[in-house]
Amino acid sequence: MNKKLAAALSGGAVLMLVLSGCGGDDGQEKANAWAKKVCDQWQPELKKIETANAEIKRVASESSKSDEVQKTDSAAFGTMTESYKAMAAVLQSVGAPPVKNGAATQEAAAKGFEATSKGYADLKAMMDALDAQDKAKFADGLKQVAGGLKDATKGGQDALQQLNAGGLDKAINSQKGCQVATMSASDK
Numbered sequence: 001m002n003k004k005l006a007a008a009l010s011g012g013a014v015l016m017l018v019l020s021g022c023g024g025d026d027g028q029e030k031a032n033a034w035a036k037k038v039c040d041q042w043q044p045e046l047k048k049i050e051t052a053n054a055e056i057k058r059v060a061s062e063s064s065k066s067d068e069v070q071k072t073d074s075a076a077f078g079t080m081t082e083s084y085k086a087m088a089a090v091l092q093s094v095g096a097p098p099v100k101n102g103a104a105t106q107e108a109a110a111k112g113f114e115a116t117s118k119g120y121a122d123l124k125a126m127m128d129a130l131d132a133q134d135k136a137k138f139a140d141g142l143k144q145v146a147g148g149l150k151d152a153t154k155g156g157q158d159a160l161q162q163l164n165a166g167g168l169d170k171a172i173n174s175q176k177g178c179q180v181a182t183m184s185a186s187d188k
Helices: 002-016 026-061 066-093 102-129 135-173
Strands: none
Touching (some): 026 066
16 A cells, blocks of 8 residues: 555655756746746755655655554655745745736746645645554555545646746746756656
8 A cells, every 4th residue: 555655646746846957048037037046945845845755655665664654654744735835935935927927827836836735734634643553544544645645736736837837937947946856657
């Protein structure tokens, strides 16, 4: 069961802004400057999310005891809750991006990251409520947690789509701070 949770969480890791760099062009100097402000502040949060996902995967792929899985996953969900909340706050603090409908793009993306933060807080609460001593109940609870991942990550995925649709994809993708290690298919 733990491997299924790890697979579901690895799918959610796509939300970590797995962005591979493509260079921006000279006409996007203002967008690049805005993206640099955002990405430089997001970098520590993205690293925390990446580490949290690695910890979840580690306990899921090992023969870990239920209580270790519960403790590790709960801590990881807590980290993700705070990191996505911080990413939303960064978006709100840097000002509207210099693109058409920039304020609306900024607001929608921030709300998306806030929704993902809340989703991970809900998953943490679900994980904390599981009975790690009863293996059958724990396994059933893990299924429910895994089932909630899609909903938890939807807001963040929507946020990325908002930023990309707003014309910021090249600017964000070119920033080193928004580039995290990509996961190979074998990692999922």
